[in-house]
Amino acid sequence: MKDIFVLMEHRRGELRDVSLEMLCGAAQLGGNVVAVLLGKGVDSFAEKAAGYADKVLYVDDPMFENYNSEAYQKALSALIKENQPGLVLIGNTAQGVDLAPALAVELGAPLVTDIIALEMEGEKPKPTRQFYGGKLNAHMSLKDADMYILTVREATFQVGDPSKSGEIVKVENPVKEEITYRKFVEYVEPEVGEVDITQSTMLVGVGRGIREDKNLPIVEELAKALGADLAASRAVVDAGWLPPDRQVGISGKTVKPKLYLAVGISGAFQHVTGMKGSELIVAINKDPDAPIFSIADYGIVDDLFKVVPKLTEKIKELKGA
Amino acid sequence: MIRAFFLGLSSQVREGGGWISGRGEESMNMIVCVKRVPDTAESEVHIDASGRDIDKSRLSFGINECDNYAVEEAIQIKEKLGGKVTVISLGGKENDEVIRMALAKGGDDAIRLDDPAFAGSDGFAVAKALAAAIKDLEYDIVFTGALADDDGYAVVPVALAELLGVPHATYVKDLEILEDGKKARVGRELEGGLMEYLEIELPCVLGIQTGINEPRYASFKGIKQAAKKEIVVKSAADLGLDPSEVGEAGSWAVLEKFSVPEVGEMAEILEGDPEETAAKLAQILKEKGLI
Amino acid sequence: MSTEEISFIEKYDLLGCIQCGRCTGGCPVSMRTNLNVRRFMYDTQNEERLEELSERPEIWDCTTCYTCAARCPKGLEPLEVLIGLRSLQIEEGRVQPTVRDALESIFKDGNPWGSPRAKRLDWIGDLDVKVLEPEAEETTDVLLFVCCTDAYDPRVMKVAQSLVKVFQAAGVDFGIIGEDESCCGSEVRRLGEEGLFEMCDEENVELLNSFNVNRVVTISPHCYNTLKKEYHGLRHPVLHYTELVAQLLEDGKLTLSKEINKVVTYHDPCFLGKQNSIYDEPRYIITRIPGVEFREFDRCRERSLCCEGGGGKMWVESESKAERLAEIRVTDAKDMGAEVIAVACPFCLLTLEDATKVRGIEEEMRVADILELLAEAL
Numbered sequence: 001m002k003d004i005f006v007l008m009e010h011r012r013g014e015l016r017d018v019s020l021e022m023l024c025g026a027a028q029l030g031g032n033v034v035a036v037l038l039g040k041g042v043d044s045f046a047e048k049a050a051g052y053a054d055k056v057l058y059v060d061d062p063m064f065e066n067y068n069s070e071a072y073q074k075a076l077s078a079l080i081k082e083n084q085p086g087l088v089l090i091g092n093t094a095q096g097v098d099l100a101p102a103l104a105v106e107l108g109a110p111l112v113t114d115i116i117a118l119e120m121e122g123e124k125p126k127p128t129r130q131f132y133g134g135k136l137n138a139h140m141s142l143k144d145a146d147m148y149i150l151t152v153r154e155a156t157f158q159v160g161d162p163s164k165s166g167e168i169v170k171v172e173n174p175v176k177e178e179i180t181y182r183k184f185v186e187y188v189e190p191e192v193g194e195v196d197i198t199q200s201t202m203l204v205g206v207g208r209g210i211r212e213d214k215n216l217p218i219v220e221e222l223a224k225a226l227g228a229d230l231a232a233s234r235a236v237v238d239a240g241w242l243p244p245d246r247q248v249g250i251s252g253k254t255v256k257p258k259l260y261l262a263v264g265i266s267g268a269f270q271h272v273t274g275m276k277g278s279e280l281i282v283a284i285n286k287d288p289d290a291p292i293f294s295i296a297d298y299g300i301v302d303d304l305f306k307v308v309p310k311l312t313e314k315i316k317e318l319k320g321a
Numbered sequence: 322m323i324r325a326f327f328l329g330l331s332s333q334v335r336e337g338g339g340w341i342s343g344r345g346e347e348s349m350n351m352i353v354c355v356k357r358v359p360d361t362a363e364s365e366v367h368i369d370a371s372g373r374d375i376d377k378s379r380l381s382f383g384i385n386e387c388d389n390y391a392v393e394e395a396i397q398i399k400e401k402l403g404g405k406v407t408v409i410s411l412g413g414k415e416n417d418e419v420i421r422m423a424l425a426k427g428g429d430d431a432i433r434l435d436d437p438a439f440a441g442s443d444g445f446a447v448a449k450a451l452a453a454a455i456k457d458l459e460y461d462i463v464f465t466g467a468l469a470d471d472d473g474y475a476v477v478p479v480a481l482a483e484l485l486g487v488p489h490a491t492y493v494k495d496l497e498i499l500e501d502g503k504k505a506r507v508g509r510e511l512e513g514g515l516m517e518y519l520e521i522e523l524p525c526v527l528g529i530q531t532g533i534n535e536p537r538y539a540s541f542k543g544i545k546q547a548a549k550k551e552i553v554v555k556s557a558a559d560l561g562l563d564p565s566e567v568g569e570a571g572s573w574a575v576l577e578k579f580s581v582p583e584v585g586e587m588a589e590i591l592e593g594d595p596e597e598t599a600a601k602l603a604q605i606l607k608e609k610g611l612i
Numbered sequence: 613m614s615t616e617e618i619s620f621i622e623k624y625d626l627l628g629c630i631q632c633g634r635c636t637g638g639c640p641v642s643m644r645t646n647l648n649v650r651r652f653m654y655d656t657q658n659e660e661r662l663e664e665l666s667e668r669p670e671i672w673d674c675t676t677c678y679t680c681a682a683r684c685p686k687g688l689e690p691l692e693v694l695i696g697l698r699s700l701q702i703e704e705g706r707v708q709p710t711v712r713d714a715l716e717s718i719f720k721d722g723n724p725w726g727s728p729r730a731k732r733l734d735w736i737g738d739l740d741v742k743v744l745e746p747e748a749e750e751t752t753d754v755l756l757f758v759c760c761t762d763a764y765d766p767r768v769m770k771v772a773q774s775l776v777k778v779f780q781a782a783g784v785d786f787g788i789i790g791e792d793e794s795c796c797g798s799e800v801r802r803l804g805e806e807g808l809f810e811m812c813d814e815e816n817v818e819l820l821n822s823f824n825v826n827r828v829v830t831i832s833p834h835c836y837n838t839l840k841k842e843y844h845g846l847r848h849p850v851l852h853y854t855e856l857v858a859q860l861l862e863d864g865k866l867t868l869s870k871e872i873n874k875v876v877t878y879h880d881p882c883f884l885g886k887q888n889s890i891y892d893e894p895r896y897i898i899t900r901i902p903g904v905e906f907r908e909f910d911r912c913r914e915r916s917l918c919c920e921g922g923g924g925k926m927w928v929e930s931e932s933k934a935e936r937l938a939e940i941r942v943t944d945a946k947d948m949g950a951e952v953i954a955v956a957c958p959f960c961l962l963t964l965e966d967a968t969k970v971r972g973i974e975e976e977m978r979v980a981d982i983l984e985l986l987a988e989a990l
Contacts, residue, residue: 011511067517069479070488094492094511097468101444101479102489110573111445113474127574130582131472135366136375137582140574181488181522185506190514202611208362211726212710217969226612238532239709244514251510259611266362280609282602283588289365291582298605299588300598305766310599318607360720364728379730381720426705537705538712541719541807 001031002086002123002147007076008037008049009091011067012187015045018091018154023052025157026089027164029120034085035166038075040065051162057083061173066184069098071175077106078174085147086123092151104149110142111149116156125150133268134291154273193245195229202228202259205248205275206236209264209285209304213241218308219263225315231255233271249274264304267292284308348404349502351395352458353428354451354465354477355410356385357419361471372578384419387466391529393536394496395464396427402498405429407458411439411450417552424550425543426536431550436557441569441576444476450567451477452484453560460524461502467492467528478528488521491528620656624693628686629653635680635690640918644934645673649680649690656693666700669931672708676802676923677882682914691923698804707803714927715805718812722794723760724927732791735762735769739776744787746822754779754786754856755825755848757839759832760795761958767965768958774987775831775853781990782865784856786829792819798834798883801842803924817846829856831983833883833890833957834922840888852884854956854982858893861900868989871903874978876985877950879909879941879964880916881957894956897982901989907950909941917941921959938967942977952978954985 004026008019019035026033035049035056046058057079063071076099080088088103090096092114104111116137117128125148131138142148197203204223210216223230232242234249248255249271260278265271267283267290275281276295283296284304293299300307359380367376384392395406408423408431410416420431434450442450455463463485468475475491482489495508495516502523509517510530557567569575591598606612621627636642636650647670655665665671674694681689701707707715714724721729733743735758744752756779762772779786797812820828820839828848830836840850860866878898884890891913899906911917919938942964945953955961958981965979 068519069490094509094517097475098479098489098491098509101448101476102483104573105445105448105480105483111476112574113444113476129473131579132361132366132375133470133473134582135361136368136579138579139577141577142574143572182490183520185518185520188508188516188518190516226606234531240535247514250512252514254513259606259609280611281588287365293588293590294582294586296588298602299590300602301590302595302598303766306595307599310595311602314599314603315606315612318603319612360728363726364730379728381729383716383720535709536712538702538707538715539705540702541805541811543703543705543807545807 001029003032003034003083004029005034005036005080005083005085005088006053007088007090007096008035008045009093009095010039010042010045011095015048016091016093017159018093018152019049020052020159021155021157022089022091022152023049024159025118025152026087027052029087029118031086033164033166034083036076036079038064038072046168050164050166050168052164053166054164055166056168057171058168059171059173063173063175063178067095068179068182068184069095069102070179070182072099073103073106074175074179075173076103079171080107080147087125088147088149090149090151092153096151100149100151107147107149108145109147109149110145111151112140112142113151114153115150116153118150118156124148130269133266135289153269190244193243195245197229197231197246197248198253198255200229200231200255200257202226203231203248203255203257203261203275203278204228205231205233205260205262205265205271206242207233207263207265207271208235209266210236210241213239215305216241218305222261222263222308222312222315225312225319226259226261228259228261231260231275233265262292262296263308265292266290267295349398349402349461349498350405350459351398352407352409352455352460352463353388353392353395353423354463354481355388355392355408355419355423356466356469357382357410357412357416358385358469358471368579368581373576375579382415384422385466385469386531387468387529389536390531390533391464391466392423392426392428393534394529395462396537397534398462398498399427402502404461407432409434409451409454411442411447420552421544421547422539424547425539428547431552433552433554434560435554436567438557438562438564438568441572442567443572443574444472444474445480445573446567446569446571448477448480448484449571450557450560450562451481453562454555455481456485462505462523463526465526465528467530475528478526482526485526487524487526489526489528490519490521492530493527494530494533496527496533619659620662620693620696624656624696625688626653626657626693628688630686632685634683634685638679638683640677640679640937641673641675641920644937645930645932646670647673649674649694652693652697653688653690656697662697662700666697668697671697672924672928673930673932674923675882675918675920675925677918678887679882679918682886695802695804699806700804702804708927708929710927710929711803711924715800715803715808718795718797718800719808723764724795724799725760725764727764729791732763732793735764735772737773739773741776742787743790744823744825748824751824751826752785752787753826754784755820755823755828756786756788757796757828757830757835758788758793759830759835759958761962762831763793765958765962768961771958771961771981771983772831774981774983777987777990778857778866778983781867782860784860787825789819789823794819796835796838798838798842799922799924799926801838802922803927813843817843821845821847827851829853831958833881833888834959837883837887852888852890852956854884854890854893854897857982857986858896861897866986868901868986870989872901872985872989873903874951875905875907875949876952876954877907877909877945877948878912878954879919879960880913881955881960882916882918882922884956885916886914894954894982897986898954901985904985907948909944909948911944917944919960919963921957921963926959926962936963936967936970938963939971942967942971942973942979946973946977951976952980952985954980954982956982
């Protein structure tokens with residue numbers, strides 16, 4: 001079987017989890033696993049990757065100090081042309097999505113994004129992805145080609161213990177010219193409000209089900225009774241009902257409180273990924289098919305407007321007692 | 322009907338920058354690609370008899386959420402700097418509703434790409450059709466939504482840029498046009514809400530993320546007025562596209578079938594009326610030492 | 613500068629205004645906001661100022677209760693001038709996101725609450741309710757126009773459910789439109805979205821006319837007012853439920869056997885009372901419930917204090933942080949010893965109930981629709 005390229009993703013001194021996850025996933029498919037690492041002075045990442053890959057192609061160059069999709073594309077394109085892998089795995093992240101389709105078009109390699117499961121039929125991947133915010137799984141059939149590209153959703157594969165000792169091959173930067181038409185400028189941290197929900201012991205997460213910000217007091221009462229802080233799904237933040245620093249999910253915070261009480265949250269992947277590590281997850285949602293119930297420990301399938309005030313009442317009673 | 326917005330355009334000198342915006346001169350030519358999608362956020366989704374589509378008979382349709390923000394972004398730039406906004410959509414006559422809404426908000430003209438050959442297109446095939454329509458137009462920025470509410474592919478903006486041979490950025494949550502409209506400062510939203518700022522040369526393609534602005538309302542009258550504007554319809558042949566390049570034939574991958582996600586270990590569902598379930602839950606929380 | 617061929621002066625007969633101030637003098641909202649409708653009657657005569665005037669936030673504070681028009685000695689309608697200014701903002705697309713969302717939702721799903729049309733009948737639950745067929749052979753006596761708020765709001769659903777029980781107990785032959793029922797557009801027009809209102813008018817009249825019924829009965833006074841007075845070409849007579857239920861009681865078709873031993877007061881909804889002179893029927897019904905001790909508000913009937921639910925206010929954030937009229941109302945109810953405020957409008961129900969919570973008196977002061985009390989007394 002042909003080699004499998006796995007693009008390492010890193011940012012500000014951290015190797016992102018999806019990188020090792022993909023290496024572990026690739027190892028199950030047959031074929032050599034080749035980690036591709038582009039960076040400046042990220043030797044430690046190369047060593048880490050080597051524990052999970054058969055080979056590490058490492059380009060150490062100031063051009064890759066910060067992510068630039070154009071530079072990555074050129075480098076990857078050159079490395080791919082030289083090494084002819086059969087499959088390229090890239091994380092389905094803000095970085096990966098900014099890169100993969102352009103690479104796929106350039107190389108004429110079929111691409112499927114955001115895969116959550118993968119089987120192989122010989123050299124050809126049979127990926128599964130999701131439609132309609134996670135409500136349906138879609139089994140995809142790729143066109144025949146010599147090489148395929150897939151972007152992989154975080155946490156699709158599990159990271160085991162390092163079991164390989166891949167050779168780290170330092171490669172000269174194949175990109176000879178500076179990229180001028182797209183330049184990295186800086187990172188800007190999100191604003192920090194009065195509450196850092198990543199430090200909260202208990203969180204009440206509010207979702208679209210709340211309908212209007214006029215209804216927030218119902219949930220605020222519950223949070224107060226519990227002694228919890230309010231967190232929010234993206235929809236609630238986009239609507240301006242709660243500030244961005246309360247957002248839990250892919251573009252928000254990852255939280256691991258003792259209790260995450262999801263109110264009116266459907267449980268779309270983008271949100272769940274930010275709170276599934278919570279110790280106890282409870283969901284209140286009118287929709288019995290809401291994905292949130294598959295990651296919650298306890299659930300109430302009922303109207304939040306009926307349940308939440310009652311719950312607040314009961315909690316106050318028990319606390320008073 | 323549209324009044325005050327053009328008053329500010331006649332002469333406006335930036336402090337320390339030195340660009341003067343005037344109608345016709347440093348104005349921005351923009352294209353916005355819009356998609357019509359079913360509203361499935363609140364609705365139940367049922368696989369239809371074919372197993373390869375959903376039952377859309379009881380769903381309502383509207384503009385893809387990210388695209389709505391893209392339209393607003395383009396219109397706001399037009400209001401600030403002058404210029405033109407062209408709306409493009411791939412689909413049948415039913416897409417006209419979405420196109421007209423964008424025109425009502427301030428779009429100037431529209432193109433609809435309509436051909437049975439486009440059926441079953443994935444992001445790549447859509448991007449090819451869009452590229453064919455756009456490549457001969459003059460533009461400074463092509464806006465698309467970062468991803469679609471229905472398929473979530475997130476492919477179109479980046480594939481389109483590659484096909485057009487221009488730089489791109491996607492998951493854009495902040496945008497500022499710089500200098501003489503030759504460059505833009507773009508903020509991309511990364512995981513955790515971290516913003517990655519970059520400078521990109523125009524012309525370019527930008528995939529817009531929700532939350533970048535507050536979309537305006539398009540009045541019913543405005544939409545009806547916009548109905549007077551002609552929507553140019555182009556077929557695959559008009560675009561010089563062979564049927565093998567588009568639709569399922571031109572896609573990277575084809576949907577074989579849908580299935581309902583397996584529910585992992587389901588939550589323990591508490592039964593009863595709100596009084597009872599609330600009491601049960603409160604008791605559980607107490608037993609776990611949380612209250 | 614105007615957006616239509618008719619100028620503001622012509623459209624609203626502004627030159628007839630004598631600036632007497634009776635409008636502002638009776639305007640309930642002027643107690644708590646900057647809104648001075650008398651000034652607007654004068655200022656809008658200057659076409660060049662229309663744009664600037666339409667940007668004033670206080671034009672969104674008007675609840676369209678109609679007090680100003682009712683009091684005007686020249687028969688003018690100052691509230692319509694404010695609606696006219698709102699429509700200028702609507703044309704520019706410059707409305708609060710909540711207003712935008714409500715209007716878009718009405719256009720897309722036939723209700724202002726962002727809920728899918730497919731869920732419009734969820735309120736029925738286990739109840740047995742007939743869904744009418746258009747162009748049916750036999751005549752059904754009553755077409756019940758449910759209302760978006762009764763259909764979708766979890767609290768107000770109980771009112772619709774109560775109505776079904778009451779109608780069934782009285783043997784009323786009624787049916788509903790079903791999923792195709794769409795927003796009457798009352799608030800749409802009052803928010804200034806003339807174009808969308810025209811669509812509501814046209815489509816709903818065509819739909820309603822397609823049913824073989826004797827009359828249309830509404831639960832909400834807003835639906836009642838719009839269907840009866842603002843639609844064009846509706847061929848059925850329109851009643852508010854209080855008119856029908858009062859008749860049923862009078863005819864002995866409804867037996868109330870359980871007691872409700874409470875002190876009950878009644879809050880006249882602006883759209884039922886002030887605007888349509890229906891004052892007696894609701895009182896007749898309430899006083900027929902066994903055990904009820906009925907007390908009147910000092911500000912009752914024509915002087916009823918607007919709850920601020922109308923005029924699109926359900927979707928508008930007011931700039932003023934002053935005490936809401938609904939809070940004054942529930943406090944007045946408490947002060948006069950009432951235990952229940954009976955209402956006949958879904959917006960009054962929501963705003964007054966909300967006010968009891970803000971005031972922290974929700975335990976002692978119940979807000980209920982007359983239908984809920986009736987259902988409990990069956």
